[in-house]
Amino acid sequence: MRIGFLGTGEITAAMVRGLKGQGHRILVSPRNAGMAAQLAAEVAEVTIAPNDEVVAGSEVVFLCLLARVAGEVLPGLPFRQGQSIISVMVDAPIATLQRLCAPATDIAITIPLPPIAVGGCPLPVYPASPALETLFGARNLILPQPSEAALNAHLGVSALCSPILDQILTAVDWLAGFTGNPGAAEAYVAAMIRGYLPERANGGDLAGALQKLSTEGGLNATLRAAMAPAKDDLRRGLDGFRSRLGLDERKTET
Template identity: 30%
Template structure:
């Protein structure tokens, strides 16, 4: 694979960093020159990574091209580039369907959508892939977990989950803030919360047969403190409101694509 990126921002940087942290990894990578500082930084760090003079040079020099620009830039830039029918284009632009991408890039036969997360930089976290593609699944599988889906509607539904990161950290911040208000030293509280939720985060993968409902029940000892918080949040409608927010994000994503 000779891999190119159109758009060298946060996500491209994370993918290249994750890829190049693999032992013995020698895939040649060609970056488009914007963002100049990020592209130059990656090329300086990794011997097989170089910065092209422009977007067209990335296409001319590569067989697999990841599209990692923002949606509006994609609309402005992609139609002016000359793609080849044999390019494999992997769009990371969450809001565009495969058909919309295909309409912008002309004769390309193979278009795949992929949705990685920033933790790919440390080779963790899932990447959703549509349509299933063994080569792209193998690529992202080395950088975390590849999850292939058979329909774009499944892809859209899964991508709703990526809207919950900030709320997750707000949840942790609420616990941390409460601990501080009750006399726990700030750094100690942070350490405790980070370690606690790091360990809890392992539970679903450590017990793959347990549903999340089962785990919730397991951790809510009858009459215990976990059960009390769970019941109170449930009675206050917290989870129903959360589901409504997910529904709103889904409507937004499906309206955009």
């Protein structure tokens, strides 16, 4: 397949690496010249090309720009009917993309994360995208969403990665204070957390994993009780995204 990427940041790099060795022809724009050159040197299928050639030469175009930049870059590019457009941009709704990418109409939004480079990345998407399924479905979990609001809620939850890693690093630092070996402490905590996470959790798997760590008076239950107020902080933080992500207040009231 002929695939184009407009914008060459870290997420573009991860997606390109996830497509490596599959026989695709990949065009990347030179907006980030250093990253584009690195990808061209690393991935044999990659060619660097101007934006108009990326669009003209691709069956599938990934939009990997900042939303404010997209308004300057996309108008006038040779998008066409029958071309699949997949955006990974925050703050760029479908209605805006339809205007910027006309006359193309096969337009979807997804949320790739860095693990897409090796597989195992969840990919919520709206609307459903056969092109995304074809390119990434074999090694990643494709999750079609019923609405743009549902997709946007995934954007909010994706921000959980940073505070969770921050908590994990706090625990690593605490452990290393007793062992004197930060590297081993990090390896232990990462492997421990990974061991409790189902490879592909499905209805109730996470609750089941938590239940196994709920022995009354046990260390896990005791620490969880001590940290219980943080759950309210998490919900408040997520609710802070409602306006930015266009989420209906009524959808998540409890």
